Amino acid sequence: MSASAGATTPSVTRPKLSELFRAFVIVSISGFGGALPWARRMIVEQRGWMTAEEFNEAFALSQFLPGPNVVNFSVVFGSRFGGAPGAAVALAGLMGPPLIIVTILAFLYARFGDLEVLGRILAGITAAAVGLLIAVVAKMAAPLFRKRWDWAPLIAIAAFIGVAIIQWPLPWVFFVLAPISIALAWIKR
């Protein structure tokens, strides 16, 4: 377990499995537009289960792994405090409530998706959601294009062209670009 962190964690308390579950339920149902800020608030500020540095480290690991970051984070966090049962409980707390809500919405959409009114509302929401996605891209791109890593923007543009314009399958683009990008990051450091 995290015995190695003993020096920095005298004030950190260990959650019980039931507390772990409840915490991730709350994170998941408050997490509109990204659950990370809520997870941080809950775990670091409210419950004191991790220091800010430990949280950043666990989150860096979650970003390092493929797949949804918050889902990875629930597994990383849960396993640190409760092994496999802890990981399962945190994951269930995170995914359970949204799964129920979205299944109900999917049922309603299957029933009423053809209604013109619903279609118009969803079209408006989609247009807005795409705008937010562009804002995310801009925020991510700003530091990358400002740094002196001249190769990074080229990789990003190549990934964009491969997937969006030429419409290659994601694994192809990944296997071509990821090794090049990682090699360049290795050399540049």
Place this chain on the structure above:
Amino acid sequence: MNDNPLIALAGYFALLSLFAVGGANAAIPEMHRIAVEVMHWMSDRQFADSFAISQVSPGPNIIIVTLIGYHVAGLAGAAVATAAMCGPTCVLAYVVARTWDRFKEARWRIAIQAGLVPVSLGLIAASAFVLARSADHNIYAAGITGVTAIVGFATRINPLWIFAVGGVLGLSGWL
């Protein structure tokens, strides 16, 4: 690929989960390519609608796979798609979490992480492009997208307000 849609859902999403560097938003173009263009599971509009529903739902954005799965094969499809998208990466997360301390300072680890950032940025930009093409059918929809992008970039407003405004404008019949 296969006659049984559950097997196709499980195979595609399990594979996709391992390449989704940058999370759900980076995987949107590949989901679109498979669900709309390759497998013809849903129309372009249905895909865009699923994205909108996943955005206004609480919880991780990856929940869009639950909607696609439900559309393809009902409750079983929803369960299979979600498990396939989360399962492989969760097992990986569990295994790596136990060895992380050993290599978190390693140079190769730092190079991998730094190298994947621009790849995932390009993928998320591709998501925005693919979705914009599905959503922005006219100048008004494109206008909403443009204004939202600026507001989202410049402020820290709760996205629910932006979705609410988008929904009302859509309802008003401009789009």
